[in-house]
Amino acid sequence: MEIRILRYFLTVATEQSITQAARVLHITQPTLSRQIKELEEKLGTPLFIRKNKKMLLTEAGMFLKSRAEEMVLLSDKTEQVFLERKQEVVSGHIAIGCVEADNSDTLAMFLEEMVAEYPQVSFSIFSGTSDEIVEKLDRGLLDIALLLEPISTEKFNKIILPRQEKWGLLVSKDFFLANRNCVTIDELMGIPLLCPSRVDVQKMLYARLKLEVGELTIIGTFNLIFNVFSLVENGVGSALTIEGAVSNRRLENMKFLPLMPEIKINCVVVWKKNTVISPAVHKLIEKFKHAF
Structure with missing residues (x-):
């Protein structure tokens, strides 16, 4: 065709x-x-x-x-890459995938530097789950991505960012645990929970909590935490999430409680192995490598 x-x-x-x-x-x-x-x-x-x-x-x-x-x-992206490689001036478009995470501000900082240093560079950001972003990376629709582990990265080069993401429970201010500073594993039992829809994440949480699959009362799942804010506010359920996904949100009627003992995961920057990347993408990757 x-x-x-x-x-x-x-x-x-x-x-x-x-x-x-x-x-x-x-x-x-x-x-x-x-x-x-x-x-x-x-x-x-x-x-x-x-x-x-x-x-x-x-x-x-x-x-x-x-x-x-x-x-x-x-x-178009393939033609663009070869055209940009001919040019001395760093220019072109970077397609980026990004999960909801505390490390998103690191990506924003580097993009701010990129457009200041290379005015002919533009970018687009696709927000979604790690699974959705990996699929687009694999098909060549994205150049680089910020992902949360657990994620299979055999096909990708990766840089592990030093700031880890902390798991916890997002609860309504009216919830009986809202006056606490953390939530224990025993306190999770029997609570109606909203959980990320990624199966790998659910398996990781059960393993780290040392529970058998099915022991938690999961009444619903979500891909992006914003979608369940009203459910949490109205006491339908409390959401298992990372702190970075809610730290910059207005949470007047909600509170984030870290899990105790702590569960922390890595945030990684990835790009596909054995593929031609544009000079603009190369410059962004070099910024991450130099910093970390």
């Missing part, structure tokens, strides 16, 4: 009109119609249906659109 044809397809999907898409692409309408027809024949399925004078995607078309966007993005 040619990238050029995928660009044609995406333009038609965006404009919902062969005529308008042809104008945007600066090609003739018959040429574009023929290319779309040949693509449908090659895939053996209609990609568009006509409705109210608009070209709307079929189910197969929507599936192709999601894949085509990724393929075109990866193609």
Whole structure:
């Protein structure tokens, strides 16, 4: 499948009109119609249906659109890397993945330095769980990422950051433990808990708490802690989380209680092994290496 044809397809999907898409692409309408027809024949399925004078995607078309966007993005990123390597001036775009963590401010500090030192560098940040970010790193959609362990990093180079992340319990100010400075393992038992959805994290917590899987009363899971703030505030459950995910939030009606004994994990910066990286990404990695 040619990238050029995928660009044609995406333009038609965006404009919902062969005529308008042809104008945007600066090609003739018959040429574009023929290319779309040949693509449908090659895939053996209609990609568009006509409705109210608009070209709307079929189910197969929507599936192709999601894949085509990724393929075109990866193609553009690859061309960008080779173009930037030819240039003496450090420029280009850095795609970054970042979990909710205390170490996020370290990343922000280095990005502040990058854009000050290299004005032609821009960046985008994708926030999500470590699993979501690793998937995008593996597919080449992200250049570098800040992740929380436990995470499998066999495919990646990594730098362990010195500041560890502390696990604890986010509770409502009205919760019976809210006047405490920490929460023990025994006190966790029987409490309705909201827990990160990552299976590796749940296994790690059970192991570090020296409990059997299923001993905790987990009533719900989440991927980003912000999604359960209202549930914690209203006493539906208390959330197991790291302190860095909530330390810079406004928590007037909630309180973070560290687990006792302490459970701390590492935060790591990773990038894919055996891949060509742009000068801009290389400069950012060098900043982490020099600092840590």
